[in-house]
Amino acid sequence: MGAFVSWSCGKDGALALAEVRSHLAVSGLLTTVTDGVVAMSRVPVARLHAQADALGLALRTVDLPWLCPNEIYEQRIGAALADLRAAGVDELVFGDLFLADIRAYRERSLAGTGLTPRFPLWGRTTDALARDMLAAGLRAVVVCVDPTQAPPEIAGRPFDEALLRDLPPGVDPCGENGEFHTFVTDGPGFAHPLDVETGEPYDRDGFRYVPLRPRGPSTG
DSSP: OEEEEESSSHHHHHHHHHHHHTTTTEEEEEEEEEEETTTOOBBBHHHHHHHHHHHEEEEEEOOTTTTTTTTHHHHHHHHHHHHHHHTTEEEEEEOOOOHHHHHHHHEEEEEEEEEEEOOOTTTTTTHOOOOOOOTTTOEEEEEEEETTTGGGGGOOSSHHHHHHHHHHSSOOOTTTSEEEEEEEEEEEOOOSSOOOOOOOOEEETEEEEEEEESSSSSOO
């Protein structure tokens, strides 16, 4: 059978993918999008396709309206999960680290679908995990920051040792509490790095975002 990875274009999902790919037949990525962008990070769908192409995986997107009511979310996600199961997928991999309520919600959502949830990074110390990501060759850029939880100035910075040193106390090194979100440009399983550049940061709906655009042909 096979597996898909719940994918938001960031580092946690990328490391989860890398850790299961040696023993699971991963065939694709599942991402929710709104108006052509990833809902939380506002990364354009074209950049998602570039990631999927570099990883040699299919990309399945689920379109959701802005300020999506929960019943619509569950209906559309449920339809996507049913399609995956019908195509022979039997596991869904998540990059969650320690938020028990999120894990419990995912497990409830998959109950009865025929899909088994897998959490390969669960419970690992996030300070060590962040450095494990860098040691594995994972490269990413911060594309969204919640300024109520982290300095907005980190938007657009590479996810690297310098960033980890500069994070204030109380900010999770992996941003697991929603402090920041990343876009992965290279790492285990990538056939080539994605050549992207950041635009001018902007504020929207209480968050600081950085637009991404291709700098070379490899990003699609």
